[in-house]
């Protein structure tokens with residue numbers, strides 16, 4: 001399973017990248033706004049900076065909701081750098097745009113996916129990634145990981161090549177469960193990635209090893 005970081009914060013992207021386990025980045029308009037990035041030029045520059053920082057795919061989301069607007073925006077985003085992936089919402093014009101991008105060799109990530117039916121449409125339209133929002137599904141009292149499992153089953157049976165990108169991850173357990181459920185990629189906040197490191201027995205064991213090492217010096 002690939003690890004993407006879900007942020008537009010450059011310090012966090014660098015920290016995750018320095019760990020050596022980062023395969024890409026996802027952003028969305030809310031994450032860009034959180035970093036105070038406003039205005040078309042500033043947004044394009046920020047995507048360029050992120051795409052230069054990491055080797056892997058960087059999702060940059062369109063904000064148009066009509067086919068022509070999404071295509072125009074997506075073309076500009078894809079021209080920033082070859083590792084930019086155009087993020088398109090799961091709406092009717094979005095499906096048309098996904099197909100257009102696929103026919104024109106522009107990589108896409110279909111976002112705001114909450115059902116297996118939407119995931120089938122994204123794959124049919126040729127999306128490279130489909131992003132089911134695990135945490136937001138859980139927030140509503142449903143089971144986000146179960147959706148990953150269902151989509152993984154359907155994609156295997158049908159031979160769809162779209163990669164399942166588990167999004168809206170809230171904690172380390174989500175990452176583990178998504179790996180078990182067959183996600184191809186997990187996009188996570190830095191805290192959830194670092195949370196995977198933690199185990200009290202590791203800390204206790206290391207403290208003992210270091211203490212014993214001092215004793216034998």
Ligand code: E4P
Pocket residue numbers: 006026027028111131133135136167168169187
């Ligand atoms: C990433 O592609 C999504 O936009 C993101 O994971 C959504 O996460 P949230 O539900 O925490 O906003």
